[in-house]
Amino acid sequence: MSAGTGGHLAGGIDGPGHLRALTSVVLDTLEAAARARGGPLPAGGPDAVTRRTTALAAPVLPEDGVGGEAALADLVRAVAEGAADPADPACVAHLHCPPLAVAVAAELAGAALNPSMDSWDQAPAAGVIEELTTAALARLVHPDASAPDALITSGGTESNLVALLLAREWAAGGPLRVVTGANVHHSVHRAAWMLGLPAPTVVACSDGRIDPAALDRALTGLAGAPLLVVATAGTTDEGRIDPLPQIARIAGRHGARLHVDAAYGGPLLFSERLAPQLAGLEHAATVTFDLHKLGWQPVAAGALAVADAAMLAPLSLRADYLNADDDTEAGLPDLLGRSIRTTRRPDALKMAVTFRALGRRGLGALVEHCVRTAHEFGRAVDAHPALRRRPGEIGISTVLFRPAVADALSDEAGDAVVAAVRRTLLTEGRAVLGRAVAEDGEGRRRLWLKATLLHPNAATADLLPLLDLVTAAADRAVSEAPASEGTDAPAAERLSP
């Protein structure tokens, strides 16, 4: 065979030997690339990254191969030198976590064995591990339910899609109406569109959380239709948790089913101290849970918890090649009705390894570390004379702030400075900060820098350099924008790096 070492398999008795040689190339390359990058992301911005990556990676599909080691060395170098690495404390833009080494090592085992979770004869033991893992998640979310269950998904978006799909099928009597807050993740709107449902009714938020009175009015206005209320436990922009007990009561009064998107906040349940923030979650029929955010898993690690296993009936499916009746009767477990996907990765394996490695207390301690760090970071912002924090409580581990110089400008010019600071730090390879629009103390919607603190080990001191990076970049942005001070001049273009 002309394919050389590129054609060696990962499985069987010989596979680990092949993997030893190749993973050694990967790990050496990752280490060298992290040193070469020397920061949270590469400097130079999109054009420079494209140029350097293309030089190492193209042509991606040559006529003749270069061999396994060479391909790995080049492409892993490209992706690692050009990474935004969430293991760097200055990479805090998104719900994009640094994965635990133990979870990544478990991924290696899953990939080498390649079980597919759609039938027993492709995943004998992996199916059992998934069942144990989903049972543990189900019990965590619905501790008092008699038959809770959970599915593994590709992430919060798929969890929300399946939640709306299950609600649509539950609402056999007529088209389901979804009612949610202005703070909800876009995937809820997208799911309604995909499923052919009417666009969700959006109710107002106050301080980034659903206003219960507005929800009550919206549900009253839709009386007679089957209703699904979608609340959020950990909004993307601000980490806010909707008032779940009140929402559950209102939904119950209107006969509405409740779904909670706890993709961000769900893991608070691991911590005895923080779990009370999610009081009311147990009333939800379905809950989006996600361990590639506050769970430090490599993507994908989503889940959907349901209060009762019977709610999953709409997903049941018969395909003779995967779960023929006589095979099921003879005792072969039927795994097919556990997903909207068919072939599926053994994502439960890395979750199970992480759970066993850390235990509930260990995971809870990591969640508490992130929350504590965010509060310390918030206090440092409060104490910084050149920065202003978004007024109000910190949502889970998300801190919104902006340079004070932006407040001295018109709304538009001030927001342009904020956006420019973020892009400058990105382009210079110094920091990966997020952005969010949220109300200031006077109720005006302004653009803020966002720090989503998911690093489970970083000390607050590791994060403080971000503050001076921001103020310095803001000062430069303002000084380079001569026409913007105190005016409505459209500074955004000129400030763009």
Next chain:
Amino acid sequence: MSAGTGGHLAGGIDGPGHLRALTSVVLDTLEAAARARGGPLPAGGPDAVTRRTTALAAPVLPEDGVGGEAALADLVRAVAEGAADPADPACVAHLHCPPLAVAVAAELAGAALNPSMDSWDQAPAAGVIEELTTAALARLVHPDASAPDALITSGGTESNLVALLLAREWAAGGPLRVVTGANVHHSVHRAAWMLGLPAPTVVACSDGRIDPAALDRALTGLAGAPLLVVATAGTTDEGRIDPLPQIARIAGRHGARLHVDAAYGGPLLFSERLAPQLAGLEHAATVTFDLHKLGWQPVAAGALAVADAAMLAPLSLRADYLNADDDTEAGLPDLLGRSIRTTRRPDALKMAVTFRALGRRGLGALVEHCVRTAHEFGRAVDAHPALRRRPGEIGISTVLFRPAVADALSDEAGDAVVAAVRRTLLTEGRAVLGRAVAEDGEGRRRLWLKATLLHPNAATADLLPLLDLVTAAADRAVSEAPASEGTDAPAAERLSP
């Protein structure tokens, strides 16, 4: 922190060091477990696997953790000793491939860096590698199109879902009608259901392939509605390729859009010798492609190729935290409209590494090996006095056959023997064979054993022991079923292992 080594991160400069220790545990455990298993899957059947796995894995979420090394050693041992390993030549039930070591090693890098493909600031270089990879796939499928494109998906099921979604949006004038063959994968029906479309119209097949005349009649019957024809290039049951040139002509005549599910057959395009079998594919608007089948990638490695990038417009989406207008105008690439997922794994990385390692010729050689092996295996079945092969051509690399003793029984008892043979070999840990219902030479629908040959290195001689395993198990099944000979007695229950 109480979490000990379990809390170490995979990223940064220190991550590779942590991963070296932990992946060493994984690889040692995989090797020992493959030896302990000693075959394609564990012996004992579902109950025994559940017992052994639970003993090593439960409780999955203890109060206190056991540490990273211990958790990995136990759980990787459980999943590997209890695996159905497609790297074993006797594991041939499904489109479930043994992954290449080079692709698995690339997964390790992707998991450690954890880029998320929904924004540039989470995946600077990974986004470029994805773009190069999808461009290569797009060009492979639609070589003469002016602006072909491709998306990365979680597999064939998601590709088919997105294809139907894009067709639904294209059919703005009225509800889309999907017309497909009885041979189509169940995911097409499921996608129509999820998207709120009418159930697909199913046209008859002849020899496992869509009958063009029946398709023409069905489209005529639906004249006036927006139409999508879904054809298959490599059916799950038989590996059959629908007559694509004829189907494309008929679809064109009716103004119907064409989608081809080439999840299995698509990689024939890597081989100059085999690519002509897919003639007509270039006429499809959308094509499901999948590299975790004939592409030896660990799951997930799906793709959807589109003839024109403009077809992807319905997926475009604006979310201020990921692709704000001013960021996009300032040059930050917008990655959000490339998927129905939000957070996404860098699955393109392992594909790109494999492509570069092997080249198109190397991949083509592996595909040719599988096809050649299937034909040699088919000839061995033909030459075996106690076996009968499903009459007709071999579809790609799928061989259907059954023990001749089953033919001496009633239809029902014969099929029960076939099902029992499969379950016996599964339970004894000797072989993982698939099953499929297909017509025999007299047009009767019978149950067959299915060998889907995806092993890129196994020689035909490695596969031949399967034949005697099957005949021996069949003889036992018949001898243990005293009432079944020549009667209609329901033998299935008694024959079940």
